[in-house]
Amino acid sequence: MNINISDENCPLRKTLEIIGGKWTMLIIFQINERTIRYGELKRCIVGISEKMLISQLKFLCDKDIVHKKSFAEIPPKVEYTLTEKGKELLPIIQTIIQYGLKHDI
Template sequence: MKKNEINKIECPVGKALKIIGGKWRLRILNEIGEEKRRFGELKRLIPDISEKMLIQELKTLMEYNLVSKKSYHQIPPKVEYSLTEKGKKVFPVLEQIVIFANVID
């Protein structure tokens, strides 16, 4: 079996979940949305996340190139997170998830 066939073993759902699965990633992507969000702002928007998880997940999302970061070299520091073009591709997923959430009860 060739290396570039290995990707095809796994179903697309499994593949996507490796990237946007887990407790926090979709929520973070959702809160960033079309905006530029500061770290502290995201913390407020997702009150139940710990700082550790927020920064850890942001880091991972940046590795996947779904999120980008701009640091202003000020004291106290200021950073802005936003979605990359690739990151914006989750919008339709989020849209459907929100619809699903409203349809269940």
């Protein structure tokens, strides 16, 4: 597919607005096939702030990429998984990793 002008209708631009944030693909990759609690996810992504992780997870839930399950417990328990739409990003992320490894980035 070729797109001559990349303006606000460009599908690459629109998709990168969803998944192209600094932390977004790292979050998706770390959730991966797992069901993961918030605290564990935060530990896996070294350097991300609480505020950033919470806002990114909310954004990804709104976009139907991440699913959040809350348990009515004390202390509250929250688990995250990827939706089917989110899991479809994993092979793309793998190709990015393979590219980086191949070129020793």
